[in-house]
Amino acid sequence: MTSPAIYRRVVRRETHSSRSGIAIALAVLLIVVFAWFGMESVLAALGQPALLVSPKDAAVAVLGAVSGPVGLLTAGGAVVAVIGLVLIVVSLAPGRKGRRGSVSERTASVVDDRVIAQSVAQTGAYAGDIDPDQVKVTVGKRTVDVDVTPTSGRTADVRSIEEAVNDELKSYDYSPSLRSRVRVSEKGTLS
Numbered sequence: 001m002t003s004p005a006i007y008r009r010v011v012r013r014e015t016h017s018s019r020s021g022i023a024i025a026l027a028v029l030l031i032v033v034f035a036w037f038g039m040e041s042v043l044a045a046l047g048q049p050a051l052l053v054s055p056k057d058a059a060v061a062v063l064g065a066v067s068g069p070v071g072l073l074t075a076g077g078a079v080v081a082v083i084g085l086v087l088i089v090v091s092l093a094p095g096r097k098g099r100r101g102s103v104s105e106r107t108a109s110v111v112d113d114r115v116i117a118q119s120v121a122q123t124g125a126y127a128g129d130i131d132p133d134q135v136k137v138t139v140g141k142r143t144v145d146v147d148v149t150p151t152s153g154r155t156a157d158v159r160s161i162e163e164a165v166n167d168e169l170k171s172y173d174y175s176p177s178l179r180s181r182v183r184v185s186e187k188g189t190l191s
Helices: 004-015 020-045 055-067 070-092 113-128 158-170
Strands: 099-103 108-112 135-139 143-148 179-184
Touching: 004 099, 004 108, 020 055, 020 070, 099 113, 108 113, 113 135, 113 143, 113 158, 143 158, 158 179
Parallel strands: 143 179
Antiparallel strands: 099 108, 135 143
C-alpha cells in the first residue's frame, strides 16, 4: 500500500529538475583539464615539446602572477569569484520545472503550467466576453499574469475577469499556490 509520503516524493521529483546536466558538464571540463595536464607532464618527462604550455612554465607563470598588474589580477579574481558564486547558487537553489503538484491520501497529481495558463485564459476570455486569442497568460512561480487586449471600441470588465480568474485559481489544490494579476491593455485590437 502506498502512503502520502511516497506521493509527496514522486510529486517533488516531477516538479523539480536535477542538477545532473551541470554536474556532467563540470566533470567533462575537469576530465579535459586533467587529461591535458597529464599529457603535458608525460611530454615533459619524455623531453618532448609541450602542446600548449609545459607544467614548469605554467607553475612559473602562476607563481610570478603576484608581480603582475593589480588591475589584471583583480579582474582575474573577480571572474573566478563570479564563476564560483554562480556554481554555488546553482547547486543550492532548487531547480523548478514548469509543473505543480497535489497530494492527497489516495492519489498524487502533477499538472503542467501551460495547462493552467490555457485554463485561466479561457476563463478570463469567457468572463470578459472577449476572444480567447486576446488573453495572454503567463504562469510564474507564485503568480499568474493575465494580459487582456480588449476589442477596439469596447471596454473589458476587469473586475469580472479578476473574480473569475481568482475563483479558478482557488479551485486548484496545487502547490505552490498561485495569485493573479490582471492587466488590461490601453490599446485595443480589431476583431
